[in-house]
Amino acid sequence: MVLFCIIGEMGSGKTLTAAQLAFKNWYFRKQKLYSNFHLYKMPYYFVDRVRQFDYMHEGYVLLDEIWRLIDSRLSRTTSNKFVGDILARSRKRQLVYVYTAQVIDTIDKRIRKVQDFTSLVSTNRKETAYRVNVFRTGYIKNGTYLKTFYFTSEIPKQLYSTQEEVDMIDDSKDEGGCPEPKLMWQLAAGKCLNCGTLITANPNRCDPEYGGCGSRNIEPIQPIFFDTWEEADLYGQKYWEKWFEENNFISSKSLS
Numbered sequence: 001m002v003l004f005c006i007i008g009e010m011g012s013g014k015t016l017t018a019a020q021l022a023f024k025n026w027y028f029r030k031q032k033l034y035s036n037f038h039l040y041k042m043p044y045y046f047v048d049r050v051r052q053f054d055y056m057h058e059g060y061v062l063l064d065e066i067w068r069l070i071d072s073r074l075s076r077t078t079s080n081k082f083v084g085d086i087l088a089r090s091r092k093r094q095l096v097y098v099y100t101a102q103v104i105d106t107i108d109k110r111i112r113k114v115q116d117f118t119s120l121v122s123t124n125r126k127e128t129a130y131r132v133n134v135f136r137t138g139y140i141k142n143g144t145y146l147k148t149f150y151f152t153s154e155i156p157k158q159l160y161s162t163q164e165e166v167d168m169i170d171d172s173k174d175e176g177g178c179p180e181p182k183l184m185w186q187l188a189a190g191k192c193l194n195c196g197t198l199i200t201a202n203p204n205r206c207d208p209e210y211g212g213c214g215s216r217n218i219e220p221i222q223p224i225f226f227d228t229w230e231e232a233d234l235y236g237q238k239y240w241e242k243w244f245e246e247n248n249f250i251s252s253k254s255l256s
């Protein structure tokens, strides 16, 4: 099991870092993905209900703002059980949890005590390059520094919406079966019919702030659902093989 935490304020690039790690581990290392926020251009199981967490086996789990959601959405009893289950599950199953938090103190103490890595993200002024300092354990102090890695935003900025409000549904008291997490692929939120740009951040406008043309003539793009991971994975692999070719991007395993 691995518990990997990403700390950073709003807009610091912590969700971007989570998306970057997910891309690397899916595309290059063939890991299954689970996420509590919607992803674009990567296959993933969408988990936003307490009981859906029990479906996760082997893979990479992205949890944006999870501790804030647990605090605000779950009762104390449910939240205690939920955290206990996360720990029990991650030990038994081969799951890597990657979660973000604005402040390290908001992370449940039981998690923090066994947390494997804590990382801090920072960016340059143009927000094109990111630096991630990684520390061992749940504590940033002398002697826990492990390494630093860098990445550019070109790929990860395409992979999610910066405007999504993540939420969590407490279905812990519901009777009967829980719906399985959906296995999804979504190219983007929409496509600009004027210039062809794929829209991620603002689904209503081809935002000039992100290099768009300003048009509001946007065609929404719906997600596609798959029955098996193999099908979804193959679909995604093909998309990116083509993307790397068309964009002349160096697709090396060292992309980190």
Ligand SMILES: [Zn+2]
Pocket: 192, 193, 194, 195, 196, 197, 206, 212, 213, 214, 215
């Ligand atoms: Zn446009």
